[in-house]
Amino acid sequence: MTNNTPVTLKFLADKLKMSVSTVSKALNNYPTINAYTRQRVQEMARDFHFTPNKSAINLKEKRSRIIGVILPNLLDHFFTRSIYGIEQFATQNGYNVIISQSHDELEKEIQSANMLLRSRVDGLIVAISKHTQDFTHLNQFENIGIPVVYYTRNPSFNLNCHKVLCNTFQGCYQATKLLIDRGHQKIAYLGGPKMINFTHDRFNGYINALKDNEVPFSSELVAYTDFDKENTITAIKNLFVYPENKPTALVAFKEPILFDAIKYLRSTKHFKTNEVECIGFGNTSFISYLDSPPIASIEENPESVGENAISLLIQLINKEIDIHNYQKVMVDCKLIVHGLNAGSV
């Protein structure tokens, strides 16, 4: 059944005994084309399943209608959910999306960037790897007029760029506030890798909530970890070694870390005696399967972050916003309280 003569405008034109331009204009509903002609062309196009060749159009129009996305990986639900927002908005606006994972490695990020540059994407959305300090591979895009929107991850020293960020300060503030309101005075903070920009924003949210509510701060209540299980256990052990500063609540950087913390606390019976109430960033459905779930989750609204990023990008592509008029969009977090009445097991 394979048809080897490709159905092009020329093919249709020959069949209809008219010129290529008439066929093109008929298909694009030019008003100068006779209604009957237009109808004949469109019928023929339908019958032969004519599909315009995008490469040719792109070459002519000097754009690809492709948007590139570079992100650390797709196993993290934050990014996967953000893709949902990006893809949906892109499709609605006639853009395709090419997703490339950096696996949090600079080398792979550079490769992805170059690949997307060769593909002549119309714009780029990027959540940088945790090792990205140098931005030349990303700056090349702006140098030739292709807009770039940084989302979620972005080092504070990278000033001149468009960014869409979670208001992680506000999220952490609210979480801390909830714990204070529930009577806690010894609230531990378990932070994430220090290379990730918003680690500090979250810490500031925590600190400010304490200050605003006159809860004394102690550095004994603060520890940092990365996504390594061992390090998290070590960090949380350190939080519980000070007898006069024994935490009764915990704010954790992100879900896997939160889960590791909860698991550890359960093993030491802290949870079973209802001693520690936890909150963390992230809001996956797995929470409902935990025997000692966190009392609340900080929902970062990834879909909304993604949608804001691509919405801004498309405005930049359409030159509705000047590429050098750098924008900063903050997306608020939402505190999701899980069945408080149930309490810990």
Place this chain on the structure above:
Amino acid sequence: MTNNTPVTLKFLADKLKMSVSTVSKALNNYPTINAYTRQRVQEMARDFHFTPNKSAINLKEKRSRIIGVILPNLLDHFFTRSIYGIEQFATQNGYNVIISQSHDELEKEIQSANMLLRSRVDGLIVAISKHTQDFTHLNQFENIGIPVVYYTRNPSFNLNCHKVLCNTFQGCYQATKLLIDRGHQKIAYLGGPKMINFTHDRFNGYINALKDNEVPFSSELVAYTDFDKENTITAIKNLFVYPENKPTALVAFKEPILFDAIKYLRSTKHFKTNEVECIGFGNTSFISYLDSPPIASIEENPESVGENAISLLIQLINKEIDIHNYQKVMVDCKLIVHGLNAGSV
């Protein structure tokens, strides 16, 4: 800093006072080009950050070096992990990947297919939605010579197609076998949606393991559910209503269903008295956070499934395999046993 004259072959040719073809051939290392000329051209190209225009190349070469992927969604770890395999292999072979989610809706799947057809992908990898009965939107690809590989999901009546599938029969067989070897005689089977093809393969794996080991089968030990929590609870309740057929072990269709089952069993204290040992398809890291983890997971090797799918697709694109010589690849599952000695809590 924005440069508005695009750096094309012509641009370089003018700068170097030579013809466009010399520049092109120099960059592509044609042996007929003088070494010194080649060097000058390549230097100039580097200095001006020349990037070949892919649309032009694609137009000339009548291909896009883009592979389309349609899958139900990215929130399912199986698919996300399969993307890893696909993307990696694609990149190594000079292909880009456009991913499109159908959200398990036929309408969205048709839209995605049409979008990818317009983009002139060189090949398509698809995990059909659970509502796909009619294949015209996918058959259009083969009709114009674009190969399609179906992976994971594929209804048995769709005979003439290339497919890469999990050997879900074997996976389920091994899981059932393990439970039998551990002394269980009343092994419940909690199946998934009947529209999904491999639901039946898994059931057959279960049945055959029972037969081969002379464990009597009872329909009272079999129930089906979909991904709805309520339905799963109802289904599992039904498995435990028969006093003389009370299950001591359970094989579950997929992880969220498994987790719902475990949660329910814990609420009825079955687990706490070590009465039911569970196994399920899927192998996420969340298992380690459960207080009563399954004794084993059936790892479906999604990366390998993805890699097999794209490897086959690229062979089809390169015409190393004839498009009508339909291939079927099976990828074995692997049983991952979780600390058996620990037992249930």
Place this chain on the structure above:
DNA sequence: GCAATTATTTCAAACGTTTGAAATGTATTT
């Protein structure tokens, strides 16, 4: 019925690249 107007179609160039054939330049042979 002829010019003027309007409706419709076609021409031709352009987008950036590749590539076999043709042209030019240089070196070797006799």
Place this chain on the structure above:
DNA sequence: AAATACATTTCAAACGTTTGAAATAATTGC
């Protein structure tokens, strides 16, 4: 010094589409 061989460069067409300008056809006014 002419003939030959070889090295190197350039020409020109092609890929499929869009689009303003030009050409043609049909209609109107007088």
